[in-house]
Amino acid sequence: MSEHYGKVALIGLGLIASSMAWAMKRAGMATEIRGYARSAETRETARRLGFCDVICDSAEDAVADADLVVLATPVGVMGRVAETIAPHLKPGATVTDVGSVKRTVIEEVSPYLPETVHFVPAHPMAGTEHSGPDAGFASLFDNRWCLIVPVENAPEDAVARLERYWQALGANTERMDPEHHDLVCAVVSHIPHLIAYTMVGVADDLSRVSDQEVIKFSAAGFRDFTRIAASDPTMWRDVFLTNKGATLEILGRFTEELFALQRAIRTGDGEQLHAYFTRTRAIRRGILQAGQDTDKPDFGRIEVKR
Amino acid sequence: MSEHYGKVALIGLGLIASSMAWAMKRAGMATEIRGYARSAETRETARRLGFCDVICDSAEDAVADADLVVLATPVGVMGRVAETIAPHLKPGATVTDVGSVKRTVIEEVSPYLPETVHFVPAHPMAGTEHSGPDAGFASLFDNRWCLIVPVENAPEDAVARLERYWQALGANTERMDPEHHDLVCAVVSHIPHLIAYTMVGVADDLSRVSDQEVIKFSAAGFRDFTRIAASDPTMWRDVFLTNKGATLEILGRFTEELFALQRAIRTGDGEQLHAYFTRTRAIRRGILQAGQDTDKPDFGRIEVKR
Missing domain, CATH: 1.10.3660.10 (6-phosphogluconate dehydrogenase C-terminal like domain)
Known part of the structure; x- marks a missing residue:
C-alpha cells in the first residue's frame, strides 16, 4: 500500500495539524485534506491560511470518506472525538493520532472505533512554543522523530503504511510500546x-x-x-x-x-557538585553528535565575530 | 576619567576574559592587555589565539603596572588570587571581577586589597555553554547586562568609570547591592x-x-x-x-x-494545572518585548517555510 492515503481528515487544527497539512502539500501526499476544529475562530483562520482544501463545520463531515483520519486535539478530548466520528468512518480507513501520551489515548479511543478501521497511534516529537493554526509550517517534522505505537494485533501493513507516511512528511520513525x-x-x-x-x-x-x-x-x-x-x-x-x-x-x-x-x-560538598556537573556534559555531546541540536553558542542567537 | 584604562590585566583566561579581550580590541579600549591563567595549557592556547598582547607566567607579572585588573577565575579562588596579587598592584589601579556571586567575593577579596586601589565588583550576565580561552568572541556582551555592585564607600568616579568601560564593551549596566x-x-x-x-x-x-x-x-x-x-x-x-x-x-x-x-x-486537578501553565506565558511575552530573546520558533533552529 502506498504511503499516499488519498483523502485525509485533520481533527483539530493547531500547530501539529497545520504543519502536517503544509508538509503533505509539500510532498504531494493527499488528494484532498479536510479539516475540522471545534472553535469557529480557528476554522476561520484555517480557511484564510488555506492549508486544507475544505474546512468542515463538523467532525462527522470531515471524516466521511476519509482514508486517513488524524486526531490532533489535546489528548484529553480524543476519546470524545472518537465517539463522535466513529459511526461516520469509512470502512478500511486508518485512524491515527498525534498525542504526546499513548497508553491513555489507546484506552480511551480504541473502544469506540469499529473493527472495519485500523487504529495506529503515533506521536510526532516536534513542536515549537507557538500554538494554533497559524503556527504551522511544512518543515516542522524534518529530521525529527515520529514514534509509532501499534495497538495489539494491529495489521503490519497498516502500521508500515503510516510509518512511510510520516517518513514522506520528513520524519524518522521508530516503533515503541505504549508504556x-x-x-x-x-x-x-x-x-x-x-x-x-x-x-x-x-x-x-x-x-x-x-x-x-x-x-x-x-x-x-x-x-x-x-x-x-x-x-x-x-x-x-x-x-x-x-x-x-x-x-x-x-x-x-x-x-x-x-x-x-x-x-x-x-x-x-564541592566534590559531589563537581562530579555531578561533569557527568552531565557527556549527554550534551551525544545530542550534538546525533544532529539533534546545533553547537553554535547559545543556539546561534548571538553571532560569533572576533 | 576616561573609560579607557590604559593597561589591563586579565587573571583567568576563560570564556569571559577572552571575550573581554576581543571586545576591548574591537572598541580600541586598551593600550596593552596582559593575561595570566594558572594552567600552562590555557596560557599556550591564549598565546596562540593572540587576544592578549602579553601572556605572563605569573599573576604578579600580569598585574604590575596595570590600571585595571580583572579577576576572571572561578569565584572560589578569587580570594587567593587577591592575596597573591595585592602587594603588586599599582596605586590608583581599579580591581574588578566578573564573578556570578557578589557577597562572598566581596568578603573574600576586599580584606586583601590595599587602600590605594579601587575595588569595583561587576558581573557581566552573558555566556554560552562553551568554556575556555577559545570560546571567547567580541560580541558576547552586546546588549547583555553587566551588573555593577559597588562596595561600601566606593568613590563614585571609580564606579562610573567601570560602568562606562562595560558600556564600551557593548553591555548595558545597572547597579545593585550584593544581597x-x-x-x-x-x-x-x-x-x-x-x-x-x-x-x-x-x-x-x-x-x-x-x-x-x-x-x-x-x-x-x-x-x-x-x-x-x-x-x-x-x-x-x-x-x-x-x-x-x-x-x-x-x-x-x-x-x-x-x-x-x-x-x-x-x-x-486540571484547573490548577491549566491556571498555572497560563500564568507563566506572560513572562515569556515580556522577555520577547524586552529584546532578550528571539520569537523565531525554537530559536530559529528550524527554518519556517510553507
Missing part, C-alpha cells in the same frame, strides 16, 4: 516542561525580585525555561492528567536527585 | 542551572530509558536543559558553594511549587 513511550516522553519532555513551568512560576511569585528584573536578566539561563513554559496550557494540562503514572515516577526521581544536590550545597 | 544581586541571580540563573543539571542527571541515571533514546528524542524539551547543563562544572560548583543562602532559599520555593503541581497531577 515505554510514556516513560521515555516523561523523561525527555513531560517533566522538563513541568520543571520549566515551575521555575517560571517561582520567578513570577517572588516579590523581592521584580518581574522587570526577571525579564531583563533572563539571558542568564532562565530564558530557555520561559520558552518551554510558553507552550499551550491545555495540551500540557492533558499530558499530565493522562500520563500520571510515568510523570509522578520521574518526578520522584527528580526530587530525590535535587535533594541530594541541595544537601551537597548545604554541607559544602 | 539583591545574589538573589536575582539565584532566580534567573543559579537555580535554573541546578535544575537543568538535575534533570540531565535523572535522564542519565534511568536504566529503563537508554542514553540513546534520551539523545534521539531530546528535541522534545530536554535538549535546552542539556545545553544549560553543559556549562563549566568548576564555575558552577563555586557558584553554589558561595551563594548558598540565596540558592537554598529559591530551591525551597521551587520544591514547594513543584510539590503543589505534583499534588495537582496526583489528584487530577
Whole structure:
C-alpha cells in the first residue's frame, strides 16, 4: 500500500495539524485534506491560511470518506472525538493520532472505533512554543522523530503504511510500546516542561525580585525555561492528567536527585557538585553528535565575530 | 576619567576574559592587555589565539603596572588570587571581577586589597555553554547586562568609570547591592542551572530509558536543559558553594511549587494545572518585548517555510 492515503481528515487544527497539512502539500501526499476544529475562530483562520482544501463545520463531515483520519486535539478530548466520528468512518480507513501520551489515548479511543478501521497511534516529537493554526509550517517534522505505537494485533501493513507516511512528511520513525513511550516522553519532555513551568512560576511569585528584573536578566539561563513554559496550557494540562503514572515516577526521581544536590550545597560538598556537573556534559555531546541540536553558542542567537 | 584604562590585566583566561579581550580590541579600549591563567595549557592556547598582547607566567607579572585588573577565575579562588596579587598592584589601579556571586567575593577579596586601589565588583550576565580561552568572541556582551555592585564607600568616579568601560564593551549596566544581586541571580540563573543539571542527571541515571533514546528524542524539551547543563562544572560548583543562602532559599520555593503541581497531577486537578501553565506565558511575552530573546520558533533552529 502506498504511503499516499488519498483523502485525509485533520481533527483539530493547531500547530501539529497545520504543519502536517503544509508538509503533505509539500510532498504531494493527499488528494484532498479536510479539516475540522471545534472553535469557529480557528476554522476561520484555517480557511484564510488555506492549508486544507475544505474546512468542515463538523467532525462527522470531515471524516466521511476519509482514508486517513488524524486526531490532533489535546489528548484529553480524543476519546470524545472518537465517539463522535466513529459511526461516520469509512470502512478500511486508518485512524491515527498525534498525542504526546499513548497508553491513555489507546484506552480511551480504541473502544469506540469499529473493527472495519485500523487504529495506529503515533506521536510526532516536534513542536515549537507557538500554538494554533497559524503556527504551522511544512518543515516542522524534518529530521525529527515520529514514534509509532501499534495497538495489539494491529495489521503490519497498516502500521508500515503510516510509518512511510510520516517518513514522506520528513520524519524518522521508530516503533515503541505504549508504556515505554510514556516513560521515555516523561523523561525527555513531560517533566522538563513541568520543571520549566515551575521555575517560571517561582520567578513570577517572588516579590523581592521584580518581574522587570526577571525579564531583563533572563539571558542568564532562565530564558530557555520561559520558552518551554510558553507552550499551550491545555495540551500540557492533558499530558499530565493522562500520563500520571510515568510523570509522578520521574518526578520522584527528580526530587530525590535535587535533594541530594541541595544537601551537597548545604554541607559544602564541592566534590559531589563537581562530579555531578561533569557527568552531565557527556549527554550534551551525544545530542550534538546525533544532529539533534546545533553547537553554535547559545543556539546561534548571538553571532560569533572576533 | 576616561573609560579607557590604559593597561589591563586579565587573571583567568576563560570564556569571559577572552571575550573581554576581543571586545576591548574591537572598541580600541586598551593600550596593552596582559593575561595570566594558572594552567600552562590555557596560557599556550591564549598565546596562540593572540587576544592578549602579553601572556605572563605569573599573576604578579600580569598585574604590575596595570590600571585595571580583572579577576576572571572561578569565584572560589578569587580570594587567593587577591592575596597573591595585592602587594603588586599599582596605586590608583581599579580591581574588578566578573564573578556570578557578589557577597562572598566581596568578603573574600576586599580584606586583601590595599587602600590605594579601587575595588569595583561587576558581573557581566552573558555566556554560552562553551568554556575556555577559545570560546571567547567580541560580541558576547552586546546588549547583555553587566551588573555593577559597588562596595561600601566606593568613590563614585571609580564606579562610573567601570560602568562606562562595560558600556564600551557593548553591555548595558545597572547597579545593585550584593544581597539583591545574589538573589536575582539565584532566580534567573543559579537555580535554573541546578535544575537543568538535575534533570540531565535523572535522564542519565534511568536504566529503563537508554542514553540513546534520551539523545534521539531530546528535541522534545530536554535538549535546552542539556545545553544549560553543559556549562563549566568548576564555575558552577563555586557558584553554589558561595551563594548558598540565596540558592537554598529559591530551591525551597521551587520544591514547594513543584510539590503543589505534583499534588495537582496526583489528584487530577486540571484547573490548577491549566491556571498555572497560563500564568507563566506572560513572562515569556515580556522577555520577547524586552529584546532578550528571539520569537523565531525554537530559536530559529528550524527554518519556517510553507
